[in-house]
Amino acid sequence: MTQLALVTGASSGIGLELARCCARHGLDLILAADEPEIEDAAAEIRAMGREAKALQGDLSDPAAVDRLVGLAGARPVDILLANAGRGLGHAFVDQDWQQARHVIDTNIVGTLYLVQRIARDMIRRGSGRILLTGSIAGFMPGTFQAVYNASKAFIDSFAIALRHELQDSGVSVTLLMPGATETRFFQRAGLLDTRIGQARKADAAEVAEAGFKAMMAGEEQIVTGWKNRMQVAAAHVTPAGMLAEQHRRMAEPNSGQESEEEG
Template identity: 40%
Template sequence: MTNDTAAPLAVVTGASTGIGRAIAAELVERGYDVVIAAEEPAIHEAAAELARDGRTVTPVQVDLATAQGVEQLARTAREQGAPLDAVILNAGVGVNGRFDQTPLEDELNLVDLNVRSTVHLAKLLLPDLVARGDGRVLVTSSIAAVAPGPYHATYAASKAFVHSFAEGIREELKDTGVSVTSLMPGPTETEFFSRADMEDTKIGQMDDKDDPADVAREGVEAMLKGRSSVVGGSFANRVQAELGTHLPDALATPLMARMTKPQD
């Protein structure tokens, strides 16, 4: 595959590892040039590996939990000399533990990254897609969005926010040529659980977590088809999403607590 000026352009956040890295790889495989962003230096290694497939891959090492980081990424995307075709709002972190015992700065950083940066970057980049009358947006939510999440309460609430946000702006943009898709993964084999200090939970210790490449492929396919949402990964995830949606919170919440409570 050779590089050319006709290649579509995508932005992917949280792309140094995990689902975001796999989404970037899926897009490169489909012929996209990509701008990938993350706070870790590993974003440069990811870019070098992805560029081997012949596409232009531009790494941006920024802290998207800050307004300056979001604005820098938006500027870099616009400087690529090609119109944006797809925006993948994937960056996110988790915090595990009883809310009154977790550090305030960790919870607020989660809100800034998972929620604020998603809204901010969408606000900066979506008008460009709408002006062209064409484009795709993929927002990474989670099956955790469908019910309260004890011991990762702020994370679950943040994913409920971005799922609702995606569904809401999708309706607003339905006549513009721009579609918005919410990707709802379940437990996936990524660094999320170690970074969120969830390795001592039942969900963190699961042996049959989903492959991020499978989740990424399903998310990208749903995005390109203009679907409203997709539950990524195993059939069990779809079952859990349905149960979480329809079960009363009073029943769903203690069930989730068994999976996310740190082990003594």
Template identity: 60%
Template sequence: MNTTNTDIAVSTKDRNRAARPLAIVTGASSGIGFELAKRCAAEGFDLLVAADDPRIQEAARALGQAGGSVEAVEVDLATPEGVDRLLAAVKDRPIDALLANAGHGLGRAFLEQDWDEIRHVIDTNVTGTVYLLHKVGREMAGRGHGRILITGSIAGFMPGTYQAVYNGTKAFIDMFSYALRAEVQGRGVTVTCLMPGPTETEFFERADLMDTKVGQDKKDDPAEVAENGFKAMMAGDSGVVSGWQNKLQVALAKILPETVMAGQHAKQAAPGTGDKA
């Protein structure tokens, strides 16, 4: 059989592609997720990025400038069907890193919130995330290799007055990540929890929190948060709270009564507090 120069070039390209590790990054259309994907691309990962936002295609084009393969999937990860669609795009490639970052917030008092919006936050932050972790974690453990980074939040350490559903979901995710890490110890898989505080992303606008104190206060840089999370994942650390002020807040949450923390959270997240001096 004759082998042309084109055949050789294609074969070399396929081998190089196969030699690159693959990272899945969810919630990658903007904010922390986009910055995590950028960090992965810079370190030589091929990318499969996902979000429920059509801008994921634009994000993928920007990420592709770092070299390597970037494939985007616009999908709602609140549903098992959405997670299955994402994983179908992996085909037969091994997954070297999963950065489970997709999540939604929801502000205002629980009894005033729309039930469908409540359900979507729970399904995105908990149900869809856990289903994705179950599917990918099994593949990684069976192969004996893989890194998982789960985006939790310092919100998981405190009662979220006027963000009760969001904080509750993050409390689940924070604790779940540490439990999963212990279960896969010795199986070649590491699990790291990234716990940011308020970060300069679209989160607060989408969660209807722009008229709150926390919505209007200065926030952390998403690139810095992503850098901290990526480094922790690559080092195999159990978790990282990004930012010294957030570390202090977590420390206080562990010693102050929950009723005190609930009152403090209300001052930050109650509607209209952002207009006060």
């Protein structure tokens, strides 16, 4: 029987590329995102010869997660790719609280609720694969991205802990940790006027392919890109305050304009 994969944040960027990886691998798909483009993504998957269902919904809402899981019907979800995430730039005290809360509810609360619902069924069957999209941002205090980086630190830690809790269950958990990637993330997070927003970024298809291969191989974690691996290694030995100042230079509003002037 054809296996079923569920991908969140699948309307664009890494999530859409993960969905394409699944389709090329012969999987049927359930796709979710909070944008209407999710229907276009599902149509593309069907054109690749795979079954695809789509949900446009806000996965920070547990009711939307319930609807998403319900799309599987009686079919088991064999692979979960929990990729949905929100970013938010600018100083924490200047941010709209509801937007900051939405980052937390999307990146942490909704993700964990979905993972728990799917993982319980996987454990009962004794098989399954889970890929969680974390970030190298989780290793660095995110000055002017404080809530986002903290949320990714949570996911990075949670994924590894969950993997070891499930190590004898037949269910594998893999953590994908990309760096800055060419997606809509920076526009949606209000970071286009920053150095990181204007810098050259990794290709989403390459990031997704690396994460998918690591998941299928049952690997614990993967940091994509050699520069990102060097950054993670350096973060382990660099004082947190110095990391926070480095992040300030990349994410402070209007730092992109300053970079242009310096160049």
